[in-house]
Amino acid sequence: MSTAERKGAVARRGFLRGAALAGAGLAAGGAAAPITATAAATPTVAPFHGPHQQSVLAAPRRVSAFTAFDVTAENRAELTDLLRTLTDRARFLATGGTPEPVGITGPPADSGILGDELPSRALAITVGVGAALFDDRFGLGKLRPRRLTPMPSFPDDDLQMDWCHGDLSLQLHADDTDTVLHALRDIARHTRGGMQVRWRLDGFSSPPRPSGTPRNLLGFKDGTANPDATDAREMNGLVWVGRGMGEPDWAVGGSYQVVRLIRMLVEFWDRVSLSEQERMFGRARESGAPLDGDAEHDTPDYADDPKGDVIPLDAHIRLANPRTTATAGQRILRRAYNYDRGMDSNGNLDMGLLFCCYQQDLARQFETVQKRLAGEPLTDYIKPFGGGYFFALPGVRDASDWYGRALLT
Amino acid sequence: MVLSGLRRRSPRLWGVLGLTLVCLAAGVLALAHGGRPARAASDGLPHTTVEVSPGRCGRGWDHPVSGVQVFEMHNTSDGPAEVYLEEPRSQAVYGELEDIGPGTTRPLTVRLGRGAYAFKCVPDDADAVTGPTVHITTGSSGPAAAPVTEHDLIPPALAYQKWVGGGLDQVVRLTTRLRAAIDRGDLAGARAAWLPAHLEYERLGAAYDAFGDADAEINGTDAGLPGGVHDKDFTGFHRVEYGLWHGQSATELRAPAAGLVKALTTLRDTWAQARMDPAQLGLRAHEILENTVQFELTGRTDYGSGTNLATARANLDGTRQVLSRLRPLLATRYADLPRLDAESAIAQDTLDGFRHGDAWTPLKRLTRTQRESVDAVLDDLVERLASVATLCDPRRTV
Numbered sequence: 001m002s003t004a005e006r007k008g009a010v011a012r013r014g015f016l017r018g019a020a021l022a023g024a025g026l027a028a029g030g031a032a033a034p035i036t037a038t039a040a041a042t043p044t045v046a047p048f049h050g051p052h053q054q055s056v057l058a059a060p061r062r063v064s065a066f067t068a069f070d071v072t073a074e075n076r077a078e079l080t081d082l083l084r085t086l087t088d089r090a091r092f093l094a095t096g097g098t099p100e101p102v103g104i105t106g107p108p109a110d111s112g113i114l115g116d117e118l119p120s121r122a123l124a125i126t127v128g129v130g131a132a133l134f135d136d137r138f139g140l141g142k143l144r145p146r147r148l149t150p151m152p153s154f155p156d157d158d159l160q161m162d163w164c165h166g167d168l169s170l171q172l173h174a175d176d177t178d179t180v181l182h183a184l185r186d187i188a189r190h191t192r193g194g195m196q197v198r199w200r201l202d203g204f205s206s207p208p209r210p211s212g213t214p215r216n217l218l219g220f221k222d223g224t225a226n227p228d229a230t231d232a233r234e235m236n237g238l239v240w241v242g243r244g245m246g247e248p249d250w251a252v253g254g255s256y257q258v259v260r261l262i263r264m265l266v267e268f269w270d271r272v273s274l275s276e277q278e279r280m281f282g283r284a285r286e287s288g289a290p291l292d293g294d295a296e297h298d299t300p301d302y303a304d305d306p307k308g309d310v311i312p313l314d315a316h317i318r319l320a321n322p323r324t325t326a327t328a329g330q331r332i333l334r335r336a337y338n339y340d341r342g343m344d345s346n347g348n349l350d351m352g353l354l355f356c357c358y359q360q361d362l363a364r365q366f367e368t369v370q371k372r373l374a375g376e377p378l379t380d381y382i383k384p385f386g387g388g389y390f391f392a393l394p395g396v397r398d399a400s401d402w403y404g405r406a407l408l409t
Numbered sequence: 410m411v412l413s414g415l416r417r418r419s420p421r422l423w424g425v426l427g428l429t430l431v432c433l434a435a436g437v438l439a440l441a442h443g444g445r446p447a448r449a450a451s452d453g454l455p456h457t458t459v460e461v462s463p464g465r466c467g468r469g470w471d472h473p474v475s476g477v478q479v480f481e482m483h484n485t486s487d488g489p490a491e492v493y494l495e496e497p498r499s500q501a502v503y504g505e506l507e508d509i510g511p512g513t514t515r516p517l518t519v520r521l522g523r524g525a526y527a528f529k530c531v532p533d534d535a536d537a538v539t540g541p542t543v544h545i546t547t548g549s550s551g552p553a554a555a556p557v558t559e560h561d562l563i564p565p566a567l568a569y570q571k572w573v574g575g576g577l578d579q580v581v582r583l584t585t586r587l588r589a590a591i592d593r594g595d596l597a598g599a600r601a602a603w604l605p606a607h608l609e610y611e612r613l614g615a616a617y618d619a620f621g622d623a624d625a626e627i628n629g630t631d632a633g634l635p636g637g638v639h640d641k642d643f644t645g646f647h648r649v650e651y652g653l654w655h656g657q658s659a660t661e662l663r664a665p666a667a668g669l670v671k672a673l674t675t676l677r678d679t680w681a682q683a684r685m686d687p688a689q690l691g692l693r694a695h696e697i698l699e700n701t702v703q704f705e706l707t708g709r710t711d712y713g714s715g716t717n718l719a720t721a722r723a724n725l726d727g728t729r730q731v732l733s734r735l736r737p738l739l740a741t742r743y744a745d746l747p748r749l750d751a752e753s754a755i756a757q758d759t760l761d762g763f764r765h766g767d768a769w770t771p772l773k774r775l776t777r778t779q780r781e782s783v784d785a786v787l788d789d790l791v792e793r794l795a796s797v798a799t800l801c802d803p804r805r806t807v
């Protein structure tokens with residue numbers, strides 16, 4: 001990016017502190033002049049630019065922060081400023097490099113918690129919008145993604161409004177806590193005038209124990225039956241919004257994001273016999289294999305077990321994914337994390353699942369599955385208390401593109 | 410507002426000791442490469458080793474390049490020094506390092522483009538020396554500003570101090586009225602008199618380091634007091650507030666009210682002799698509202714009157730009083746000043762929206778949307794005001 005462009009950006013985005021403070025930063029890759037000579041040796045996250053937010057497909061990294069914001073920008077121009085600033089920060093944070101020096105004109109441009117130079121491609125960022133953004137504040141009502149509504153309260157939910165919904169969602173994940181917190185702090189700093197945090201929950205993904213899919217805090221492998229995120233055709237059929245689906249043009253390339261904050265009553269759970277636990281899930285706790293199989297990735301054969309003698313008819317995996325041709329299109333891409341937030345008011349551990357999933361169609365996929373799961377035996381041991389529906393925006397295509405450009409222009 | 414002196418200047422000794430260790434290795438490296446062309450380091454940026462000393466200030470910068478780069482500033486003299494990278498004609502500063510210990514090397518990262526530059530070395534115990542001018546022919550430089558000197562800050566500090574003196578007269582007058590209502594047993598009248606007196610004091614918040622210990626007595630909270638709100642050392646506006654809004658009798662409140670008037674009167678009388686450190690002015694411009702965000706917008710300082718938003722509004726007034734005195738210095742230095750003014754006006758409108766005659770909406774009655782809008786506008790302001798503090802930090806130029 002030339003300095004002239006950066007200066008223009010400062011003037012245009014003046015309402016937010018961000019641009020005035022630090023410009024766009026010096027990106028180490030992507031469209032800007034490369035400053036970092038070598039790529040990191042550790043596996044990197046997908047490049048920031050592209051038709052989709054690749055972070056949607058990325059396997060969960062070890063550490064995650066999920067934050068919902070309320071937009072305080074007062075009009076469409078300010079919302080545009082906000083999204084451009086958010087894009088600039090996200091691009092820089094994802095791409096890495098050296099923060100722009102500011103001399104004596106301000107405090108340091110960066111918190112410094114990652115050192116002087118930000119790592120390249122160590123952080124995945126996903127930005128979504130909630131149904132609330134399409135109210136009368138910004139004149140976007142007619143452009144609302146057709147299936148985007150506020151998250152309803154499902155029969156087994158006990159929702160707390162302070163932990164629900166939001167105008168914008170921001171999901172950050174990386175392999176180190178400092179990387180995630182650095183990004184959250186940077187983004188909040190640059191956008192204080194335009195949005196305020198509504199709720200935030202941090203999550204983590206466990207290492208394989210001892211192998212295979214990471215376990216949730218009930219001790220079971222979680223996400224085994226996910227569709228293959230490397231299969232573009234499958235992703236186009238299940239995750240990405242495409243043309244001809246009745247969605248507004250701007251939404252093509254995006255994806256519906258469901259976030260559910262689910263407390264797990266772990267003390268209660270730990271007092272349940274292993275066979276009962278396994279029958280609730282339909283899988284063996286140790287191997288993760290379906291109860292009619294030997295290995296984690298064996299496919300359960302429900303046709304061979306019509307009465308549920310081996311895998312009960314109300315087992316979680318059987319209700320969630322009946323493995324029929326008719327239900328194949330209902331599958332979701334699960335991207336769940338564990339969470340831990342201390343203790344509750346009567347001394348029980350407050351931990352559970354920061355469930356997140358992506359799909360092309362909320363009604364056809366998540367809600368259909370959710371309705372099938374209503375009243376499953378597992379509901380006695382979990383308590384969904386928050387979350388929201390969001391629409392993960394189409395990707396930022398290049399250095400001049402920004403989150404929501406097609407929506408706002 | 411809790412006036413606890415949020416910020417102290419960087420603890421110098423600590424900084425020098427810590428950096429000595431860190432920079433030993435860098436120093437050796439720098440000496441080995443002194444005088445060579447700018448070289449790429451592991452961070453991918455060009456690094457140039459430059460001398461800091463009265464006789465050889467700026468030596469070593471023989472191969473200028475444009476863009477973001479690091480100067481390894483090596484102090485070869487036998488005393489600590491500061492160094493500025495400036496545009497020699499306007500003396501606009503692109504980067505600075507304070508307190509480089511003798512024999513140590515510290516990195517200075519800047520963006521340089523087309524223009525003329527020179528290092529200015531400012532030894533602690535000698536006159537400033539400017540090194541050779543270096544020209545760069547391409548690119549655009551990062552932001553720069555002319556340094557503000559202590560001399561520049563004396564007139565605004567004096568003007569501000571005088572304004573505070575006038576404000577203290579008002580506070581004493583209004584607080585005497587509050588005490589009179591309590592003395593005659595008129596608690597409703599006392600509740601009505603409390604807010605104007607408190608707000609008049611909150612408007613002066615900028616002077617807090619100058620008020621010193623007096624502020625804890627006048628406007629402290631029960632934080633740190635073993636007996637909490639019942640502690641005998643809980644005094645001042647918030648002690649009286651607690652009593653007035655928690656059913657205490659006039660008899661119980663007489664001593665705290667008299668103590669408050671006495672403390673304020675003493676402060677007013679000593680104020681004329683006090684000298685405010687001009688270096689404090691820029692910090693105050695920033696930190697009054699930091700206190701507001703920390704103590705008012707969280708409700709920490711509410712002892713029953715529910716007037717945190719009124720206090721925030723008074724603090725905003727106080728901030729603008731400081732800014733108005735700094736304005737001539739900021740106008741040529743702070744490119745974003747018009748935005749700051751605009752945001753400050755929005756903050757005023759937002760807060761005024763919660764005023765209903767003499768009453769203010771208590772913080773806890775705000776809807777989520779209202780609270781977010783207040784938080785957003787004041788959070789935005791403190792981000793912007795941080796630059797006022799760094800720009801108005803007095804710097805030695807000769």
